Amino acid sequence: MAAPLTLVLVLAVTVRAVLFRSSLAELISERVEVVSPLSAWKRVVEGLALLDLGVSPYSGDVFHETPLIIYLFHFVVDYAEIVFMVTDGITAVALYLAVQNYNRNVFRKQKYALEANRYPPDCLELMRSPKEMFYIPLKVATFYLLNPFTILSCVAKSTCGLNNAVIALFILSTIKGSALLSAIFLALATYQSVYPLTLFAPALLFLLQRLYIPVNPCRSSFWLFTLQYGFMFVGSLLVIICLSFFLLGSWDFIPSVYGFILSVPDLTPNIGLFWYFFAEMFEHFRFFFICVFQINVFFYTIPLSIKLKEHPVFLIFMQIAIISIFKSYPTVGDIALYMAFLPAWSHLYRFLRNIFLVSCVLLACSALFPVLWHLWIYAGSANSNFYYAITLLFNVGQILLVSDYFYAYLRREHHLTQGLYLRRKDGSEATLVLK
């Protein structure tokens, strides 16, 4: 499978290289859907200039990325385009290997369950065959590399690509079972943007499952491992933060990066839900609503972890989707990461109910974003309400997509335990209704 993957990588690099050299690159790097105040390349260049002058890059409220990023680019700023293309390649290869490993695990578990006769007899249609699963890793890598959102994000040189790479490496190391590497990459991802903290729970659940430790608060082995993993995570995070302190010599990156992400002072329009609300919020209530909106991102972890405790990889997918919908400064690069996983759930297709509506809504909104931005900012005929309407519709479409996949996953699990063709007690056919 290395050859098709290499072909896809070559194609992706070609497309990006062509776009880098065209006049579209500047246009794309200014679009608010692709770059946010956190991830814009212009701001990185500004921060580098300030660093070269000997001033703290965080002065002046321009630069909001972490010190490690600025030091990375301090050395490779001349090769920035290559760095971003390589980053995309790393993400794609990491996702490829992770999904391949995951599929192998899934198939093995299915084989054991079949041999143990745990599935009802009419569930054979739901079984996954190696033929069907053979191309999934390649499809995942292709979905990530050739997704227009990823290409736009790479051509705009948005640091979202780097965030995606770290999260993809975290997923790979979790699925391979290495707790230390997983903790380190998770700490790096949390250090970059606060929200991957919610991925701690699914990673923990996966590693516990892999080590055959039951998820039971009464057992001491559970607490032992949790403490171990937590310690590794917190330790790496502290090490990275202290390293940043020593690199720059001051703590002012903490309010500039984490304070900025959590308190949302910059209300430039983007594809997220925060900007419009807070543009019209009275100061008195601002803190309350900031807390409400931020808790919204972290809130779904606990119920989802309880429901999906046997399926931690799907939980990772759901968490990444929730982060990219509800975070404070989302961009299309975040969306591209969770969309890359969709081929891994292609066996759920028969249970999806709204896929047509969702795809139409997402496609139409992606086309309408630039139109309404033009009408608002350049023509002056529309106003922010038009643009926010499309933002809302886009986010509703995404939420519908994620909840549809969730429903399909749970439904398949239900059928695998209860049987595919459901019968009522008197033997007549029954249908499953979600109330």
Next chain:
Amino acid sequence: MGLLSDPNRRKALTTLLTRLNTPICVVCYLAGIAWFMGLAFEPFTLRTYMSENAMGSTMVEERFPAGERALATGREFAGHKRKAGGMPVDWLVKTMQDRGLEVFTQSFSRTLPFPDENKERYMVRGINVYGILRAPRAPRTEALVLSAPCSPDNSNNQAVGLLLGLAQYFRNQIYWAKDIIFLVNEHDLIGMQAWLEGYHHTNISGMDYTPLQGRAGSIQAALSLELSSDVITSLDLILEGLNGQLPNLDLANLFHAFCQKIGVMCTIQGKLQRSDWDTAEGYTHAVQTMMLMVLKQASGRPWGDHGLFLRYHIEAATVRGVNSFRQYKTDTTTVGRLLEGMFRKLNNLLERLHQSYFFYLMPSLSRFVSIGYYMPAFGLLATILLLRALDLWVQLGTPTEVTEDGVGEVEPVSINNQGSFDSPLTHIYIDLYSKRHSTFQMLFISGEGTEQGWRVLKLVALLYLAVLLGCTALINFSLGFILAITLVPVAACVTPHLPKAVSALAMVLLSPGCTILYCVFIFQELQEAPVSLSEGWMLFLSVISQGILDHSLFGSLVYPLLALLVYPCWLLLWNILFWK
């Protein structure tokens, strides 16, 4: 979420939609056309009203006295223009300076991509002259523009004369809070584009121009004046700008309010408003006015020199004096008083005009239809595309009796052999190998020549057309609606099973090119200047060449939209018709 999650209700709704698909589509199409035609019916429209408080009452006393002197200046201008063979720059500069303005000139040049037959120009070279009247008391942050074009033939001389007369009158007043720029532009739109690009430091059209030496602050509003006779019978207001953009409705309301106050007859699209809306003739008249506006907006070209201001978020309109065979004539002094009144009102503005509508249609000067009322007409047409797409999706989703390789439906395999270790697995694998493919995989493996293939292509074409027409209708409603009228029936009805010759003819007759041809004929009919077939054809060719020139000179989007985005869709549908 009942509809989306309850499978019984969903199934009922989808079977209803697939069974009644064609009748619902026909009803939607007729309803869309009827809704659009009904927009001109007076009880369905709203009376225009002034939304901006700063322009509220028209309680100003206009005192412009010098109409005759303006006409004399215009005659002088005509003489100097004839002598100079173009723009009499020195005379204009001296005249403006005598009137106390700060005068500057700008020269520009542009080579058109191909010779323009209508205006007979190819390499255009010219000079714009403008004078700035500085506001006596205010800081120089805002400006208003009054412009008159310098036409090569004997027209618009009175406009320049009135402009200079107004400049002299305005100079003596103390109430101006904004700077006023008096602009005489050469080569109409090209000169205006050069001036605007120089003023705003942009260069989007590849024009060569000298930078502007004098500037006056951000322009709040602009009026362009076209006056070719000493007396007029009515004033015509022209609103349509580049890419179908319209100025704020408050500007039209202002014009209408002043015309009524001063007692000048005012028209829009050259048609006077009638009061007998409940008769057939009255209704037809309103429909004609509205259709003229729709056709002009759909063409995407600026219909007056004001059309290029709109792109820079400057509300602008053109006022044209018309001298026809009516009894009551209005002299230049009255026109001057009207312009003075309008400028005094615009002077009062605290912020740019934004209170009233930007998207509207006008069946007459005192009635308008806002976007909330006219969008459902387009929405009904777009619904047809979405219904057809839904129908195709359901058809693609239901499994066919026989798949491509002839394998029938799968039978459930019962595992009754518990003995051997491998046999359940081998049973399962054989079963899965021959199972029917899901629609998702079908979308990717159908190739040429299959029943499913053309359905997939049609689904993609329908969704693409829906998104394209939606985006077009948001930017330029008229263009989107006219394209929808002809393309939606084609897209909805085309299948490979139709009789090929008749359908091919129908598709060609409903293609975007023929739509432009029909629009040309209808436009000429509505203007009461019907043309014969050959003249219409020549006009059609000139419309196409003007479209290409507009795109290259001013950045009009109609030509690239039709050529790069709409025609490929039409070709996709043609491909579906001839699917083997």
